[in-house]
Amino acid sequence: MLSMSSVTSLYIHVPFCRHLCNYCDFYKQKFERPSAQREEFSQYIVSSLKRHESILSENHHSWAPLETLYLGGGTASLWDVEGARCFASLGLTLAENCEATLEVDPGAWTEQGLQAWQKLGINRYSVGTQSFDPHHLSLLDRAHSLDDTKVLLERLKGENFSVDFLLGAPEKNQNRDVIGELELLLSYAPKHLSLYILQPAAGYKLKSLIPDDEITSREYLRVSEFLRARGFHHYEVSNFALPGYESRHNQRYWESKSVAALGPTGVGYLEHKQSAFRYKWKPSSPEVEIEVLSSREIGLEQLYLRLRTSQPITAQRLSIEPEAFQRRVEKWQARGLCEPVGLGWRMKPEAWVILDSLVEDLFDIMI
Ligand SMILES: C[S@@+](CC[C@H](N)C(=O)[O-])C[C@H]1O[C@@H](n2cnc3c(N)ncnc32)[C@H](O)[C@@H]1O
Ligand code: SF4
Incomplete structure (x- = not known):
């Protein structure tokens, strides 16, 4: 079953x-x-x-x-x-x-x-x-x-x-x-x-x-x-x-957990095992458009969402190559964009004003 x-x-x-x-x-x-x-x-x-x-x-x-x-x-x-x-x-x-x-x-x-x-x-x-x-x-x-x-x-x-x-x-x-x-x-x-x-x-x-x-x-x-x-x-x-x-x-939402939605243009997200899809309610009738996400899309979204919060990030949590990650976050730290906490790194508000460029920094080292 x-x-x-x-x-x-x-x-x-x-x-x-x-x-x-x-x-x-x-x-x-x-x-x-x-x-x-x-x-x-x-x-x-x-x-x-x-x-x-x-x-x-x-x-x-x-x-x-x-x-x-x-x-x-x-x-x-x-x-x-x-x-x-x-x-x-x-x-x-x-x-x-x-x-x-x-x-x-x-x-x-x-x-x-x-x-x-x-x-x-x-x-x-x-x-x-x-x-x-x-x-x-x-x-x-x-x-x-x-x-x-x-x-x-x-x-x-x-x-x-x-x-x-x-x-x-x-x-x-x-x-x-x-x-x-x-x-x-x-x-x-x-x-x-x-x-x-x-x-x-x-x-x-x-x-x-x-x-x-x-x-x-x-x-x-x-x-x-x-x-x-x-x-x-x-x-x-x-x-x-x-x-x-x-x-x-x-x-x-930020942890990519399932959140259902109802109501015109409401967007729901359902994850099951390693897969996920999103659905959006049409304004004119109670019907949905469904978008199935590839594992690459799921990974990119998680990367983006995790950098948006103050939860500590690690290479493992972001599915990123560890040594390359370490080099990039050390550069970010030198620019005052993040700080070490425990075994990971915490993003600072200074990073959030330039978030898109930081996410781009990590694209090529995703596993
Ligand atoms: C969709 S609105 C619903 C809340 C409520 N109708 C209101 O306007 O107070 C949720 C919040 O999104 C923010 N918002 C709405 N339009 C925005 C825009 N164009 N850019 C950024 N934030 C926006 C507002 O702060 C708003 O309170
Ligand atoms: S028009 Fe937009 S911002 Fe204004 S009250 Fe409605 S939802 Fe809120």
Whole structure:
């Protein structure tokens, strides 16, 4: 009999947004018919779960109680009470210690919705703050005000929540005080921060106001230093956590573990023994496109993902020729890009601003 692999992580992509931010490239629909769109989306999820059963069984996987669940988007909080009702009807169970995250956008949530999700086991929230300055929120084309953000953060005080924040955002006369904004944000006691460097959608109309790469890299390193001094662990290129609050869901992606997905454009990854494949849900129907990965592709992805985290790396872990690896990391160390820890090496934030060139450095010595 063939052995089965358990799937214990799930991502659900909720595609609604009440306003389509002009820089954003994620799949989303304008939320203009709330109850009809919620209902249509719930039906899509129910149908896609049925299709998902065959994807799992054909590929030697089966559901087990979820250890991580992430509802993202778009704006997951707009699925609201209807979403919690639909999720409860799916028959998926959450393990006792499941890390279950809901993305909540300022100004796009209801108290009833938060409570309904909490009853189902949501115990972590991710808030799209992006900036803590009204002028820069408006330059960024966000629909919410700073007051909306403050109301939500007050509501979440004491909970386990993360905030998303954008660096390299458009600014006039280079007058954004990112550290000042983060100081204010920290007064609400987030346990986790995700800081992304803006990669605007094609044709972005404020491209000329985006700081150049050198300025953004300096801002990134300054922010990293600031947050580390405040006790946050910079544990992945874009992620900072207080000790013990690292995102377990995201760690599964970075460790190339299976993470299932549902929802239009949601991408799932299933690994079994030495093989892996990725599937992406079509926006128009609950059907998937499947991409089977070669062992070379799996190795390259793992290399890239492992260099993105602060977990120690070794030649063995990266499947790289050991002596050549040693020579290259010693050169990196001399440039202040990594440091020795135990039997391996830890990448430093200085390496993460030039990550692509470092990955290229290792291509030719992969086994
Ligand atoms: C897909 S969004 C969903 C969250 C929520 N809708 C929001 O915008 O606040 C997840 C996060 O990705 C980041 N993001 C969105 N568009 C981005 C872009 N073009 N470049 C870099 N980060 C981006 C934002 O920080 C956002 O909070
Ligand atoms: S950034 Fe977030 S709120 Fe804005 S359009 Fe994209 S997914 Fe929607």
